Amino acid sequence: MNFLFLCDYLHPNYGYQEFHLAEAVAQNKAIKNVSIVTSNRYFPFKNYKFHKNILGERVHKKSQEEINGVKIYYYQPIIEKFTRLIPGLSFFKIIIKQKINVCFSHSSTSFNSIILLILSRFLPFKVMVDCHMHYSAKQNNKFNKIFYIFIKLINKYLASSNVIYFGVTQESCDFLRIEEGVKKKQIKLLPIGYVSKFFYVPKTINEFIEKYNLTRKKINIPLEEILIIQSGKLTKDKRPDLTIEASSLKLKNKKGTILFIGPHSNYEKLYLEDLFKKKANKNWKLLFISNLPFSDLNNFFISADLLSYPGGATLSCIEGAASGCRSVVAYSPEGINRSKKGFVSVPLDSGDISFKNLLHSEIKKLDQKSLNFKDRFKKSRYQENIVKNMSYKAVSDLLLKICKSN
Numbered sequence: 001m002n003f004l005f006l007c008d009y010l011h012p013n014y015g016y017q018e019f020h021l022a023e024a025v026a027q028n029k030a031i032k033n034v035s036i037v038t039s040n041r042y043f044p045f046k047n048y049k050f051h052k053n054i055l056g057e058r059v060h061k062k063s064q065e066e067i068n069g070v071k072i073y074y075y076q077p078i079i080e081k082f083t084r085l086i087p088g089l090s091f092f093k094i095i096i097k098q099k100i101n102v103c104f105s106h107s108s109t110s111f112n113s114i115i116l117l118i119l120s121r122f123l124p125f126k127v128m129v130d131c132h133m134h135y136s137a138k139q140n141n142k143f144n145k146i147f148y149i150f151i152k153l154i155n156k157y158l159a160s161s162n163v164i165y166f167g168v169t170q171e172s173c174d175f176l177r178i179e180e181g182v183k184k185k186q187i188k189l190l191p192i193g194y195v196s197k198f199f200y201v202p203k204t205i206n207e208f209i210e211k212y213n214l215t216r217k218k219i220n221i222p223l224e225e226i227l228i229i230q231s232g233k234l235t236k237d238k239r240p241d242l243t244i245e246a247s248s249l250k251l252k253n254k255k256g257t258i259l260f261i262g263p264h265s266n267y268e269k270l271y272l273e274d275l276f277k278k279k280a281n282k283n284w285k286l287l288f289i290s291n292l293p294f295s296d297l298n299n300f301f302i303s304a305d306l307l308s309y310p311g312g313a314t315l316s317c318i319e320g321a322a323s324g325c326r327s328v329v330a331y332s333p334e335g336i337n338r339s340k341k342g343f344v345s346v347p348l349d350s351g352d353i354s355f356k357n358l359l360h361s362e363i364k365k366l367d368q369k370s371l372n373f374k375d376r377f378k379k380s381r382y383q384e385n386i387v388k389n390m391s392y393k394a395v396s397d398l399l400l401k402i403c404k405s406n
Contacts, residue, residue, distance in 0.1 A: 001030060001031050001032060001101045001102065001403075002031075002032050002033045002034075002035075002098070002099060002100045002101050002102070003022070003025055003026075003031060003033070003034045003035070003100065003101070003102050003104065004034075004036075004037065004095065004098050004100040004102070004103045004104070005018070005021070005022045005034070005035070005036045005037070005103075005104045005105075005106070006036075006037050006038070006103065006105040006106065006110075006113075006116070007036065007037075007038050007105075007106040007107070007110075007112075008039055008083070008084075008085045008106075008110055008112065009038065009039060009041065009042055009083075010036060010038040010039075010072065011042060011043065011055065012067050012072075013054055013055065013293070013294060014054075014294050015194065015195050015294050015319065017106070017168075017192050017193070018036070018038075018106055019036070019067075019070070020193070020195050020392045021193070021392055021395060021396060021399070022034050022036050022070050023067075023069070023070055024391075024393050024395065024396035025396045025400070026068065026069035026070050027069065027393070027396075028396065028397075030400065031400075034069065034070050034071070035071040035072070035073065035098055035100075036070060036071070036072045036073070037075065037091065037094050037095060037098075038073075038074060038075070039074065039075060039076075039077050039085055039087075040059060040060055040062065040063075040074040040075065040077075041058055041059045041060065041077075041080070042055050042058050044058065044080075044082075044083060045263065046265075047263050047264070047265055050263035050290050050291050051263065051291070053291050054294075060074075073094045075087055075088065075090040075091040075094060076088055076090055077091075084110075084111065085110070085111060085112075086111050087111065087112065087115075091112075100125050101125055102125060102126045102128065102403060103116060103123075103125055103126070104128040104129070104130070104399075105127075105128070105130075106129075106132075107129075107130070107131070107132065108129045108130065108131040108151075108165060108180060109131075109147075109151055109180070113129045114151075114154065116129065117129065117155065117158065117159040117163065118154060118158050118159070120158075120159050120160040120162075120163050121158075121159075121160045126162070126164070126403065126406075127160065127162070127163045127164075128163070128164045128165075128166065128403075129163065129164075129166070130165070130166040130167070130168060130190060131165065131166065131167050131168070131172045131173075131175060131176050131180070132168050132172060132192075133172055133175045133179075134169065134171045134172060135175065148180065151179075151180050151181070152179075152180060152181030153181075155180055155181045155182050156181050161183075161186070162406075163186060164186060164188060164402065164406055165182045165186050165187045165188070166187075166189070166190035167187060167188075167189055168189075168190060168191055168192050169189075169191065170189065173187050173188075173189055188402055190395065190398060190399060190402075191390065191395060192315055192395075193318075193390055193391050193392035193393075193394065193395035193396075194315065194318045194322050194387070194390060194391055195319075195391075195392060196322065196391040196392070196393060198294065198295050198297070198298055198319075199297070199298050199301070199319045199320075199322035199323050200298065200322060200384065201302070201322075201323065201324040201377075201380045201381050201383075201384045202302075205373060205374065205377045208302065208376075208377050208380070209373050209377075211299050211302045211303070212302055212373075214299070215299045215300055215303035216303050219259070219287065219289075221257050221303075222255075223371055224370070224371050225255045225256065225257060226251070226255070226256040226257070226305050226363060226366050227256075227257050227259060227303060227305050228243065228246050228256065228257070228258050228259070228304065228305065228306045228307070228308055228363070229258075229259045229260075229304040229307050229308070229320075229325075230258075230259075230260050230261070230262075230308045230309065230310075231260075231261040231262055231297065231300075231307070231316045231320075232261075232262045232309075232314060233262050233263055233264070234260055234262055234263070234264035234268045234269075234272070235268070238309075238310075238311035238312075239310035239311040239330070240260060240268075240272055240310075240311075241272070241275055242308075242310035242352060242355050242356065242359075243260075243359075244258065244272060244275050244276050244279055244280075245279065245352075245355075245356045245359060245360075246258055246284075246308065246359050246360070246363055247276060247279055247280035247281060247284035247286070248279045248280065248281065248356075249281070249360045249363055249364070250281045250283070251281070251283045251284075251363075251367050252367055252368075253367050253368065254283075254366070254367050255283045255284070255285075256284045256285075256363070257284070257285050257286070257287060258276075258284065258285075258286050258287070259288075259289065259300075259304075260272070260286075260287070260288050260289070261289045261292050261297070261300060262289075262292075263290055263291070264288065264290060269288055272286070273286065297323075298319075298323050301319065301320045301323035301324070302323050302324060302325070302380070304320075304325050305325075305326075305366050306325070306326055306327070306328060306362055306363070306366065307320040307325050307326070307327040307328070308327070308328050308359060309327060309328070310328075310355050311330065312329075312330060313329045313330075318387050318390050321383050321384065321386060321387045322384055322387050322390075322391070323380075323384070324377075324379070324380025324381065324383050324384050325380070325383070326379075328355070328358055328359050328362055329346075330346055330350070330355050346358055
């Protein structure tokens, strides 16, 4: 079986689905070839300067390469508007050359997917598209209303009834059915996974202790000090202000540090620093790391006492759990399945006080306990096992199972 994946942007150095799902499929012995066709540019992140150290120039000159068994072909788009790309002739030339059995296009409303859906009745291979949308991200302007009417017409009258549509959450599945006019029988759930080679608990307690100690030393945090991490973008919707509320708790036995890991603007940093000065007790401190390589996150999760995600149950929760760290999470409907994976959680709409109280409750427990590596290692292994079925290996096995049965 030969697989071809289509996506507008690709970031192999990050933990995104577009590369790591293909990478996991390529490891399966039943698969002969796996390829990705994508543009010759990286996503236009708002603060691209924080990503440049890892990714390089946003528009690059590569034509093709191979990474971990995945052949990647880059094309030059004829138009890039915001985050929408219209592929040029080189895109079609690359696809025609590939002798494929399955074509999987990321984002059900990208131009790549629209072209595939329109032609799907005549193509000699299986067509699959996925959807990452949820209602909170949908913009209800005039253009979008017309656009989704157009998408509904394509799915209802032009697309083949054999096309398989994937939602990455149950809400995404509902979005496909209600907003994009896809028949329920064509929709399957295919969750986003985590990269198990990057996020794991060390096999031995000695290796666990070594990673814990080295990371703490690197950021100058004593071993007994409470370390709370929020990773990801520090945008308003991620509610980093609620993580700052941890510092309003007066610790009796220890000191504490809040560490934000992820890209942020100077405005966001200054706002949080100012908020911290107003809220924090004297036994707390605040740190920022803006451009940590994705592969280094595991060490920081291992060294953390608690992860905080007040803006929703993001993939970072799963990555943290796979690294053995406990999370406090506010979950929305699309993140409810993730929130059941051994996390301490409250509904996203339960209010700021509920999250703050839950966060304080977990910190109080940490303040009363002395550091016990044997106990911590045991709990970390337990936490890791809870999310084993969410690795990209597990997700790719599910994808291939659906492939064979449809």
